[in-house]
Amino acid sequence: MGLFVNVLLNGVTDGTIFAAVALALVLIHRATGVVNFAQGAMGMLTTFVAFSLLTAGVGYWGAFVVALAAGFVLGALVERVLIRPLEGKPPLNPVIVTIGLLVVLEGVAGSIWGNTSRGFPAAFSQSGIRFGHDTVAFSHFDVFILVAVLALMVGLLGLFRWTDLGLRMRAAAFAPVVARLLGVRVGRTFSLGWAMAATVGALAALLAAPLSSFSPYYMDLYLVYGFTAAVLGGLDSPVGALVGGLVTGVSTSFVGGYLGSSLEPLGSLALLLVVLMIRPQGLFATTAARRV
Amino acid sequence: MLSVEGLSVRYGAVEALDGVSFEAAGGAITAVLGANGAGKTTLLRALSGLVRPRAGTADLDGTPLVGRPPEAIARLGVAHVPEGRGVIVELTVDENLRLGTLARLPRGDRRPAIEEVYRLFPPLDGRRHRHASTLSGGERQMLAIGRALVSKPKVLLLDEPSLGLAPAVTAQLMATLVDLSRRRDLCVVLVEQNARSALSVAQWAVVINLGRVVLADQPERLASDDQLRHHYLGF
Amino acid sequence: MAGQPLVRHLVLALAAAAGFYLLTSVLSPYDNFQVGEIAAYAVALAGLSVLTGVNGQISLGHGALMAVGAYSFGLLMTHTQLNLMVELLAAVGLTTVLGIAVGIPSARLAGPYLAGVTLMLALGLPLLADQYSSTFGGDQGLTITPPAAPGSLDPERWLAWIQIAAALVTIVLLANLLRSRFGRAFRAVRDDEVAAELAGIHVGRTKVLAFAVSAACAGLAGALLVLSTGIVNTGEFPLSLSIDLLAGMVLGGAGSLMGVWWGAVALVYLPQWSTSVAGSLSLGNGVSAYLATVVFGLILIVVMLVAPSGLQGLLRWTGGRLLSTLRWVPASVTALEVRQPANQEKDQESQEKDQESQESQESQESQESQESQESQDKQDRTERSEA
Numbered sequence A: 001m002g003l004f005v006n007v008l009l010n011g012v013t014d015g016t017i018f019a020a021v022a023l024a025l026v027l028i029h030r031a032t033g034v035v036n037f038a039q040g041a042m043g044m045l046t047t048f049v050a051f052s053l054l055t056a057g058v059g060y061w062g063a064f065v066v067a068l069a070a071g072f073v074l075g076a077l078v079e080r081v082l083i084r085p086l087e088g089k090p091p092l093n094p095v096i097v098t099i100g101l102l103v104v105l106e107g108v109a110g111s112i113w114g115n116t117s118r119g120f121p122a123a124f125s126q127s128g129i130r131f132g133h134d135t136v137a138f139s140h141f142d143v144f145i146l147v148a149v150l151a152l153m154v155g156l157l158g159l160f161r162w163t164d165l166g167l168r169m170r171a172a173a174f175a176p177v178v179a180r181l182l183g184v185r186v187g188r189t190f191s192l193g194w195a196m197a198a199t200v201g202a203l204a205a206l207l208a209a210p211l212s213s214f215s216p217y218y219m220d221l222y223l224v225y226g227f228t229a230a231v232l233g234g235l236d237s238p239v240g241a242l243v244g245g246l247v248t249g250v251s252t253s254f255v256g257g258y259l260g261s262s263l264e265p266l267g268s269l270a271l272l273l274v275v276l277m278i279r280p281q282g283l284f285a286t287t288a289a290r291r292v
Numbered sequence B: 001m002l003s004v005e006g007l008s009v010r011y012g013a014v015e016a017l018d019g020v021s022f023e024a025a026g027g028a029i030t031a032v033l034g035a036n037g038a039g040k041t042t043l044l045r046a047l048s049g050l051v052r053p054r055a056g057t058a059d060l061d062g063t064p065l066v067g068r069p070p071e072a073i074a075r076l077g078v079a080h081v082p083e084g085r086g087v088i089v090e091l092t093v094d095e096n097l098r099l100g101t102l103a104r105l106p107r108g109d110r111r112p113a114i115e116e117v118y119r120l121f122p123p124l125d126g127r128r129h130r131h132a133s134t135l136s137g138g139e140r141q142m143l144a145i146g147r148a149l150v151s152k153p154k155v156l157l158l159d160e161p162s163l164g165l166a167p168a169v170t171a172q173l174m175a176t177l178v179d180l181s182r183r184r185d186l187c188v189v190l191v192e193q194n195a196r197s198a199l200s201v202a203q204w205a206v207v208i209n210l211g212r213v214v215l216a217d218q219p220e221r222l223a224s225d226d227q228l229r230h231h232y233l234g235f
Numbered sequence C: 001m002a003g004q005p006l007v008r009h010l011v012l013a014l015a016a017a018a019g020f021y022l023l024t025s026v027l028s029p030y031d032n033f034q035v036g037e038i039a040a041y042a043v044a045l046a047g048l049s050v051l052t053g054v055n056g057q058i059s060l061g062h063g064a065l066m067a068v069g070a071y072s073f074g075l076l077m078t079h080t081q082l083n084l085m086v087e088l089l090a091a092v093g094l095t096t097v098l099g100i101a102v103g104i105p106s107a108r109l110a111g112p113y114l115a116g117v118t119l120m121l122a123l124g125l126p127l128l129a130d131q132y133s134s135t136f137g138g139d140q141g142l143t144i145t146p147p148a149a150p151g152s153l154d155p156e157r158w159l160a161w162i163q164i165a166a167a168l169v170t171i172v173l174l175a176n177l178l179r180s181r182f183g184r185a186f187r188a189v190r191d192d193e194v195a196a197e198l199a200g201i202h203v204g205r206t207k208v209l210a211f212a213v214s215a216a217c218a219g220l221a222g223a224l225l226v227l228s229t230g231i232v233n234t235g236e237f238p239l240s241l242s243i244d245l246l247a248g249m250v251l252g253g254a255g256s257l258m259g260v261w262w263g264a265v266a267l268v269y270l271p272q273w274s275t276s277v278a279g280s281l282s283l284g285n286g287v288s289a290y291l292a293t294v295v296f297g298l299i300l301i302v303v304m305l306v307a308p309s310g311l312q313g314l315l316r317w318t319g320g321r322l323l324s325t326l327r328w329v330p331a332s333v334t335a336l337e338v339r340q341p342a343n344q345e346k347d348q349e350s351q352e353k354d355q356e357s358q359e360s361q362e363s364q365e366s367q368e369s370q371e372s373q374e375s376q377d378k379q380d381r382t383e384r385s386e387a
Helices: A002-032 A039-055 A060-086 A092-113 A140-162 A164-174 A176-181 A186-211 A219-233 A238-259 A261-278 B040-048 B070-075 B093-102 B107-120 B137-149 B167-183 B195-201 B219-224 B226-233 C003-026 C029-054 C062-079 C084-106 C113-131 C155-179 C181-191 C193-198 C203-229 C239-252 C260-280 C285-306 C310-324 C348-356 C366-386
Strands: A128-131 A134-139 B002-011 B014-024 B029-033 B055-060 B078-081 B155-159 B187-192 B204-209 B212-217
Touching: A002 A039, A002 A134, A002 A140, A002 A164, A002 A186, A002 A219, A002 A238, A039 A060, A039 A092, A039 A186, A039 A219, A060 A092, A060 A186, A060 C285, A092 C239, A092 C285, A134 A140, A140 A164, A140 A186, A140 A238, A164 A176, A164 A186, A164 B093, A176 A186, A176 B070, A186 A219, A219 A238, A219 A261, A219 C113, A238 A261, A261 C084, A261 C113, B002 B040, B014 B040, B014 B055, B014 B187, B014 B204, B014 B212, B029 B040, B029 B167, B029 B195, B040 B070, B040 B078, B040 B155, B040 B187, B070 B078, B078 B137, B093 B107, B093 B137, B107 B137, B137 B155, B137 B167, B167 B187, B167 B195, B187 B195, B195 B219, B204 B219, B212 B219, B219 B226, C003 C029, C003 C155, C029 C062, C029 C155, C029 C181, C029 C203, C029 C239, C029 C260, C062 C084, C062 C113, C062 C203, C062 C239, C084 C113, C084 C203, C113 C239, C155 C181, C155 C203, C181 C193, C181 C203, C193 C203, C239 C260, C239 C285, C239 C310, C260 C285, C260 C310
Parallel strands: B029 B187, B029 B204, B078 B155, B155 B187
Antiparallel strands: A128 A134, B002 B014, B002 B055, B204 B212
């Protein structure tokens, strides 16, 4: 019973981070139709920036804000410099560029900060909360993870649904040509979409850093789990990202808890394959995806 | 208001428009007619900036349009309702209209402008918060035109608005266009394959064939010349 | 008429074989070993090139598929006494089965699903070997003794010949496949899945076939590498290998079977080069290890932005430009230069740019250029009718 609850709670915590990565992927895919395979690495880089600040003595929250801002800038930069020039080309091309970016960023991080794994401090205590006599596998930091990601999601949802900017971004994503005819600066909204997505990715990476061995490659697995979560939820659905993240998190946690942690990625792969076989468009697909 | 001079557009090896020139006055409807493939849609696309001409100019009250991106041209007051309407089905009716107001209207004027469109097209009023995907063809056409009008444009480019509409609805639409163009001093450029209905409301007619202007005259004269009518307009 | 391309391919292959024979007789044993490696990588790249360049799908797991081929072959060599050919084919077969298993779910929707699934494969499979280390030899992996060379022949030369022969056979088979109706189906699916479906092509099956073929090539390549190196362990097949393969393929030119040799050379020599560069700049041990992969990453980015059809495409473009001043050169398209469907808005400038940058592909004959001319006419007609 104890194991079950702890595995479940771990799954929820991990799943929330997967949901954040998935959300970043979904935002970019919805806006520009590209799957950003470099999303994890971009977050990794901004987290390393935070790491340097922390080692230099800057407080956690200062480093936190800087990392998110750096994510925003990085996202806009990548869209403008690497993705925009490929407008009009086949959709494969920008995906290949993001794959190249993935390894380049990992190499850059490795050359600046080295390849060894290290620890990353958490904002709050990571020891389990006590309930009477028992300690649960749920810490203050885990609470922070849940709160931060949910707050971000609610914020984004509000932005898209109620603001003029959100309306412009949705229009640019659904019908870029018509949006241009209505005066929307579609190029700018794409950059903004990438910037926002990268900020979400930066948050996810910051939250994940204390949970894993912090090296330039630590976000690889999170990217993969985030991708599973996004596909589960439907590559175009932000709500789906959250649900998909939780499902992925809990199921991989159970695989890891009962079968062995090295089998977690394969467990996630199996989950992904099952979803693709049974309901490939995901649980919450909004656009009609064509079945083949 | 709108003067076009020597506009030429090339798609690859195909000359879609070749030296097109005409004038479209404010407060009037200018019909652009011709057979399928003649270049009418390309003309509108060139005017709204979706396609860049390789030669020629188009001026709106002296302000050059050619060379600007579509969003800039839209902000100058050119509203293009493309073939197929371009209604954004994932958004609600109200969101579609609101989108139209963002580029040109100050914040305070937006809601009044939207309400005006609801008065103009009552069926839309009843469906404000429904997704545009639930609208019929005629209602979508109203939405598309309403969305264009809500930005208080100077020029309205309409590409085959009667396509897929019942004759009664088309007639009503045309009547509305006449009324609007007069009241708001709006320059309407109406591309239509249904030449008959277009000629009945237009103050000026331009006939395009194979990318060239073959005739520009008053609709009455065009309608009375049987040979011309038959040759270019098919009736 | 149908036999002509096959004859041409065979003639080219025989000429290449003769060339390689001469090459291997003058090179040192170590160089021969590397030539063999190049041939093995060429096999993997050829499959990948068909998958991405001709069928339009991306795989990030070909390194893992090579590992499957390598481990299968290694296990068969260790535990059975079967004939070499049989063992190679069995390794290929196992990898193909895995390819089909993974390819089927990924083919159901249009989109980047195969890329994500194969990425997970690349990250997850090595962990499987770690989990069951007794079978797979754990960190050390497996060691096998390569088959003995007949007579007094250099073992490296002998093995290189086997690898080169396998590469040439594979490329000839693939070239013929691309000429066949399967090749046409691959291209049709790449260009427009909806149109292909309407034309009666079963899109899902086509995508799975393409991936299965590429998986078979990867499996063969992995087994071939084991042949000459004699070892299999998970350290040889990290995620970066999959990305290096992608880069090598893109560098040579996606869809180009001739271009695979450029990529294979890069895969073998770039790591060595980067180690020496890192050494001469005294960048430290850590850097050289991933410097090669960073360069491959840069290759992916730069090639996509500057010359999407790779080196082979550039060569054809320069050659084409020269030839076009003399006579009409049939223009065709590779996966990464395909025009967007006519119903998408494009301004005239970028359309003209696309026209200029169209390059011809390796396996192009007049047959194919006719096909693409037809589709271009169709596009022009559609655009005209929109006017």
